[in-house]
Amino acid sequence: MTADPILLTPGPLTTSLRTKQSMLHDWGSWDGDFNAITARVRESLLRIIHGEGTHECVPLQGSGTFSVEAAIGTLVPRSGHVLVPLNGAYCQRIARICQVLGRRLTTIAYAEDQPVRASDIEAQLKQDPSITHVALVHCETSTGILNPLTEIAAVVARHGRGLIVDAMSSFAALQIDARTTPFDALIAASGKCLEGVPGIGFVLVRRSVLERCEGVSHSLAMDLFDQWTYMTRTTQWRYTPPTHVVAALDAALAQYFEEGGLEARGARYAANCSQLLEGLRGLGLRSFLPAAIQAPIIVTVHAPQDPRYEFKRFYQAVKERGFILYPGKLTTVETFRVGCMGQLGAAGVPGAVTAIGAGLESLGIKVPRPQRLSA
Numbered sequence: 001m002t003a004d005p006i007l008l009t010p011g012p013l014t015t016s017l018r019t020k021q022s023m024l025h026d027w028g029s030w031d032g033d034f035n036a037i038t039a040r041v042r043e044s045l046l047r048i049i050h051g052e053g054t055h056e057c058v059p060l061q062g063s064g065t066f067s068v069e070a071a072i073g074t075l076v077p078r079s080g081h082v083l084v085p086l087n088g089a090y091c092q093r094i095a096r097i098c099q100v101l102g103r104r105l106t107t108i109a110y111a112e113d114q115p116v117r118a119s120d121i122e123a124q125l126k127q128d129p130s131i132t133h134v135a136l137v138h139c140e141t142s143t144g145i146l147n148p149l150t151e152i153a154a155v156v157a158r159h160g161r162g163l164i165v166d167a168m169s170s171f172a173a174l175q176i177d178a179r180t181t182p183f184d185a186l187i188a189a190s191g192k193c194l195e196g197v198p199g200i201g202f203v204l205v206r207r208s209v210l211e212r213c214e215g216v217s218h219s220l221a222m223d224l225f226d227q228w229t230y231m232t233r234t235t236q237w238r239y240t241p242p243t244h245v246v247a248a249l250d251a252a253l254a255q256y257f258e259e260g261g262l263e264a265r266g267a268r269y270a271a272n273c274s275q276l277l278e279g280l281r282g283l284g285l286r287s288f289l290p291a292a293i294q295a296p297i298i299v300t301v302h303a304p305q306d307p308r309y310e311f312k313r314f315y316q317a318v319k320e321r322g323f324i325l326y327p328g329k330l331t332t333v334e335t336f337r338v339g340c341m342g343q344l345g346a347a348g349v350p351g352a353v354t355a356i357g358a359g360l361e362s363l364g365i366k367v368p369r370p371q372r373l374s375a
């Protein structure tokens with residue numbers, strides 16, 4: 001078997017051998033051993049945000065979007081009104097969810113290289129008392145931009161509204177402390193910074209909020225209140241759990257804490273990100289975001305201004321060299337994306353930079369010689 005290429009993508013991403021090996025068993029969904037794994041995973045996830053005692057972890061089968069939709073559907077009453085600041089594709093997705101679920105929606109539009117401003121949220125909340133919730137994407141994975149969660153959470157709390165945070169690509173790598181950052185719900189998934197395999201999302205909900213959510217959801221399978229009460233009562237998942245995904249997340253969490261938890265994970269991604277930015281600069285490539293608003297999660301890169309550039313051929317050339325890139329998601333400019341997450345190993349980022357350079361050269365695009373760092 002040849003080695004898998006390294007995934008430079010924001011999930012699914014390259015997992016460790018130990019995580020993969022943890023899936024070589026079959027579990028019964030009613031079995032005590034499996035339910036102990038579920039309980040341990042839920043506890044660990046709460047611990048990461050210091051939400052023990054105040055919040056509940058409600059896992060849900062499916063990709064991350066399923067949990068975002070479940071959170072909106074369970075927490076926002078049908079008469080609710082959601083404010084969604086928009087600076088990328090994942091915020092757009094939340095807006096779309098509100099429309100599909102028939103929840104009243106107001107948006108604030110930003111350019112994709114502009115972070116959401118807390119002062120704009122505050123102005124909107126002051127002006128419109130009918131807004132019940134703000135739904136914010138913390139790290140907008142479509143560009144890699146970081147939105148100021150702490151400031152926005154303070155504003156939303158001051159105005160007595162609920163905050164729902166899509167922290168899919170930041171949870172467990174960037175600091176989020178439920179003791180000091182007030183939110184009603186925060187959503188993430190198994191296959192992102194925790195470096196598990198994809199297949200479950202989870203919502204960390206303030207218990208006092210969740211307790212009031214009985215019968216709000218429009219959906220049976222996506223009702224987090226029902227999932228929570230069933231799990232609390234039986235220790236089991238309501239409906240068939242993705243047993244192997246849960247076991248892999250348990251193994252990934254054990255490795256996360258062994259590595260040093262959030263600090264260590266965040267530091268590793270930050271090192272990957274700065275090494276990547278430096279390497280790309282050396283190839284004459286420009287990153288889309290200024291450093292101040294770049295989260296160390298995924299980097300959006302301007303495609304070279306060269307008529308020979310074509311993403312599909314470039315992607316294939318880099319893949320042949322052992323790395324999987326991520327296409328750009330911007331409508332206005334041609335870009336590609338490179339993830340900083342996953343088990344890349346020490347050789348991962350330098351190897352990726354070399355592969356990107358060689359990939360461009362194989363299309364006939366001139367790339368500057370790698371520069372020696374001055375001593």
Ligand SMILES: *Cc1c(COP(=O)(O)O)cnc(C)c1O
Pocket residue numbers: 010011063064065066068090137139140141166167168169189
């Ligand atoms: C990955 C991600 C999601 C969920 O995407 P899925 O494809 O459903 O897993 C949602 N929001 C953000 C910010 C993400 O990075």
